[in-house]
Amino acid sequence: MGRLTALMEVMQGAARKAGRALARDFGEVEHLQVSRKGPADFVSAADRKAEDILFETLSAARPGYGFLMEERGVVEGTDKTHRWIIDPLDGTLNFLHSQPHFAISIALEREGEIVAGVIYNPVTGDMFHSEKGTGAWLDERRLRVSARRELSECVIATGTPYFGKRGHARFLKELYQVMPNVAGIRRFGAASLDLAWTAAGRFDGFWERDLNAWDIAAGLILIREAGGFYAEADGKNDVLETGSIIAGNEHVVPQIGEKLKAAA
Numbered sequence: 001m002g003r004l005t006a007l008m009e010v011m012q013g014a015a016r017k018a019g020r021a022l023a024r025d026f027g028e029v030e031h032l033q034v035s036r037k038g039p040a041d042f043v044s045a046a047d048r049k050a051e052d053i054l055f056e057t058l059s060a061a062r063p064g065y066g067f068l069m070e071e072r073g074v075v076e077g078t079d080k081t082h083r084w085i086i087d088p089l090d091g092t093l094n095f096l097h098s099q100p101h102f103a104i105s106i107a108l109e110r111e112g113e114i115v116a117g118v119i120y121n122p123v124t125g126d127m128f129h130s131e132k133g134t135g136a137w138l139d140e141r142r143l144r145v146s147a148r149r150e151l152s153e154c155v156i157a158t159g160t161p162y163f164g165k166r167g168h169a170r171f172l173k174e175l176y177q178v179m180p181n182v183a184g185i186r187r188f189g190a191a192s193l194d195l196a197w198t199a200a201g202r203f204d205g206f207w208e209r210d211l212n213a214w215d216i217a218a219g220l221i222l223i224r225e226a227g228g229f230y231a232e233a234d235g236k237n238d239v240l241e242t243g244s245i246i247a248g249n250e251h252v253v254p255q256i257g258e259k260l261k262a263a264a
Contacts, residue, residue, distance in 0.1 A: 019122030050088035091190030107217035117218030145228035154204035195219025205248030
């Protein structure tokens with residue numbers, strides 16, 4: 001990508017700073033597995049610590065910007081045109097079980113539009129990033145969504161609602177429709193990385209329902225800037241509002257949509 005913009009320097013700097021704290025805590029998690037209560041409490045503390053670092057770092061760099069965060073919720077800023085949308089630790093269950101697949105997700109919303117995004121895995125060092133009109137990138141490598149057109153050749157990522165959670169029965173019906181028609185289904189447990197990997201062509205498509213805005217905001221601009229498409233899973237207008245999304249290329253998204261309709 002060449003030289004990073006001032007905005008991207010700020011976003012990546014904040015992600016790396018919070019990532020160093022998460023990486024240190026991740027190294028401690030495996031030692032806590034003997035305790036039933038300890039690991040979950042420890043991860044909650046790690047989550048809050050990472051969010052504090054992001055809040056303080058981004059507030060200092062861009063005073064007045066608002067926030068939408070997992071722990072703090074909505075924080076109004078004096079600048080009503082800009083808002084950070086942040087998940088300090090996406091993939092909490094993976095983190096808890098010492099699985100190195102989790103991420104910090106930071107998006108910047110300007111006048112209701114996502115204009116920049118960063119998704120950072122502090123264990124692998126993968127820094128997915130994008131600004132409006134500049135393409136999507138993994139470090140210095142430009143990303144493009146997969147070019148596969150036939151569902152039968154595609155590996156599709158998804159997320160599984162916990163048993164008993166709203167939407168679990170519906171998910172099983174959708175899985176029954178999608179699984180026989182694709183090359184494989186993957187469930188890795190971090191929606192932000194699912195979207196980043198779809199932007200990178202590692203997955204050919206992705207669908208999930210009832211996500212939070214902070215799970216997907218940064219991923220949306222990565223998908224778009226990688227030449228991909230996304231749609232609200234039920235044809236509604238606002239993916240960020242409903243949290244239900246299908247993502248991939250222009251051929252795969254409508255085909256997944258048809259399978260989900262068949263499951264309704």
